[in-house]
Amino acid sequence: MNGIWGPGTPPVVQGDADRYDADVVVIGSGAGGATTAWALAGTGARVLVVERGGFLPREKANWSPGAVFGDGRYRNAETWHTRSGRPFTSAAHYYVGGTTKVYGASLPRLRESDFAAVEHLDGTSPAWPFGYADLEPHYAEAERLYRVHGSPGRDPTEPARSGPYPHPPVAHAPRIAELEQRLAAQGLHPYPLELGIDLADGGTCVRCGTCDGFPCRVGAKSDAETCALRPALRAPTVRLLTHTYVSRLRTGADGRTVTAVEARRNGRSVTLTAGTVVVSCGAINSAALLLRSASSAHPQGLGNGSGLVGRNLMLHHNSMLMAVDPRRPNPSVFQKTLAVNDFYRAGPHGPYPLGNLQLMGKVHTAAVATAHPHVPRRVLDALTGRSVDWWLISEDLPRPGNRVLLRPDGGIALDWHPAGARAHRRLVRTGARMMRRAGYPLVLTHRMGVEHTGHQCGTTVSGHDPARSVLDPYCRSHEVRNLYVVDGGFFPSSAAVNPTLTIIAQALRTASHLINHPSW
Template identity: 30%
Template sequence: MAPQHDVIVVGSGAGGGSVAYKLVNAGKRVLLIEKGPFLPRDKSTLEVREVFVDGVFKNHLVWLDSKGQDFVPGEFYNVGGKTKWYGAALFRFRPVEFEAEPDFGLLGWPFGYDELKPYYDEATELLEITSFQNEPQLQALLDKITAADPNWKPHPLPLGLSHDILSNPEEAKHFDGFASPSGYKSDSERNLIDQIRDKPNFAMLVGDPVAELIAAPGDARTIIGVKCADGSTYEADKVVLAAGAMSSPRILEDHLHASGLDLPCGDLLGANFKMHINSAVLGFSPFKDHDVLRKTAVLYNDKFPHSSMQCLGWIDPELLAVQAPPWTPGFVDKFLGTRAIGFWATTEDSSSAENRIISGGPGGKPIMDYTIDRLPHAVKEHHAMIDNWIERLLGAGLVGMDKYMGIAGTAHALGSMVTGDDPKSSVVDPRGKVHGMENLYVGDGSPLPRASRVNPSLTIYAWGLRLGEHLSSGA
């Protein structure tokens, strides 16, 4: 009997939503499986305590780190994936960021920027990317910094954000790291899945994780479907893993272990995991803040070519209290919170085969064997950039402090199934198919060999759109 679906897509984030969108509009029968639920459309996703303190919407699965210690990554499992929670900063990678840089430990793509450009263009239109003017206080600060040091060059931040948000101050102050119940923020659910949800050739299964891949009888290399946690099975001509760079490799790892299958790329599965080196930088002014949106600019400095300094959204006393030590008096949080302006310092982490995602197997704890100690060049540049920026803040009249976000800050997880032409040095071929496997593709950030110096979401959308087009044309 023929499969009920042409393609099964596992995961509904940027990559999965893009693949499904492209396939459904091409007439393919698609089943999209998302392990998490739909998010509520009430205002609970704007509440600081529920989102940041209680972690109501976050992953609660305990992982092991490189030292075997328990920790909980900041992942989100819901329809739309992490795109519901991102800050909607949607950048293109630069052409140079598709090339290898051995001296910095950076792998190259198997193709250049021009290959992704039409899909960047398509994603830009689908996600309604725009920019906003800097508000007065932010603009005044940036003017002081760039006048003192012209090496810092500000640019408008490309945002998937409706200008209507400015008429709703509560949402304007709570879009960066929050899910928008009003739909002001472009994301995989609103801009992609909602556009295909009512089509007869689309089906979606929510709240039932994929537990294993199903192979053809006697042929572990040929994937014909998936089995979910509740025991239900679904078959299709092709399966696309788009569960994220921390989940997709584990699904394949478990299949290889259970079947005894040995792939040429097997040793690289889960390796070269990347997540950026990210730090929050706060500047405190003697004057109260009156800006609202705040996240409207990004700055680059040629002295730090793999790094960027991005404005964060609104910082208020409640948000600051979440990050402050527990012994800090409440009146200090309140005083500083009304005077804080935030920045997000990002440096592309080098690739290391030792930094990897490892499945714990059925019932075991998954492992993120990742440490920035293996990335000395990236760490050196990251610290140098932050030191320079804090000095610039001081010159502009603000006292600065920084905080490394640590390994739990997995918003930019990438690279655990890198793409390339050679099965001995990559896991996924340039069209998204797993080397040595039949009918199995990867549509999330796992194949990205580089992370760039900025948020990678738009590149994941573009990779997904490109994969969807290839699959719809019979690739």
């Protein structure tokens, strides 16, 4: 066991070895991987979490818009490409905690209707292989683990709950409280956005203006490292291997069991072995890893007898909406506290769902300048100083042609043509009209493209039929008995809210199944 499991050894493996043995290897330390490790920490199983990056440092630059957005200080993903060959920098971040280190900590549940087939303007969103009721207890546990603040009874699409939120809603800044009243006067139902931040008694959150899109310098954001992995590492049987890139999974001759994990650590080849392998690299990287693991037993990629590994990629339709009142500055610092779901389902606005609107963290000039580099800074300063900023999400429908591909050099290419754009355009128009009626005459919007991969899902879809899915309802491979994929890849549909809490809840559900049906 290479000495890494002895009493008193540090949780982060320091020494170099050619081989590391465990009962469970978890590849990736983001929302899915870190939560899985946390759930297994008390079982006595030897859990080895493998992360290709290191720790994101806490430093002054964490709170610098210029460093974060202008300089891209914390972007460390490799270059990806479109199908046509255009290079781009994705939203992936390779750190302990994964992309949750810089996410906006918005942690809503999917709605009950999201688990059923839903008719959309541009097609049908398929049903899931399990229902909301199956996931609800794990949602409740996920909210406790990730310190979610919220308030029931305000959102017309709110799903049933077995108990209250762990923490009360985050209070609105005065300008946002005023906006809430103006939206309610339009007959809408604005509600407190579900947020994962440390605002309990004695909490570390200072309600700064650098939360959404920034690393948290004081550890107050409910990211996967802070809430799940560090607590898991307190167990003597959980260890973390950083700066370790997994390149391939190898199976036995019959292809039914992963027998070794091939990786590179600090420039040297290493082998990892375990009775159970959990892949949690994010939907795109997990699919790429399975495709890279093709063999004579799995010629299309590991566990890809259905041909669906990498297919049905969904990224959401995302737009930023800046509503500007030229007459009044917006002094709000922590702005991200309000959401609107009146257009989430079919209703008085029309016969089809449109999506979700939620406030963003206050937009900084440095962030807008990256998308509009030719606009004078004084103009951007004037706009961002007077704007209320929204993030608009519409469902991206699954399409087999939207997929993850491997380039000849093994790199990643995305062939993605979003399905459901008409509904999103309607949502943007509806949001603009809503804000003009609320007293913001100038509305600017910006549509996000393929580079915005923060909400990736669908590439290793779960289901009951092995011919039409990659994973079973507990995220276990239909074809490889000791392989699980626990990230957004299992989503049969993308819904129209942030996927992170659902990934966390499913990780807890999968871990519970693993504990009851161990393969280590």
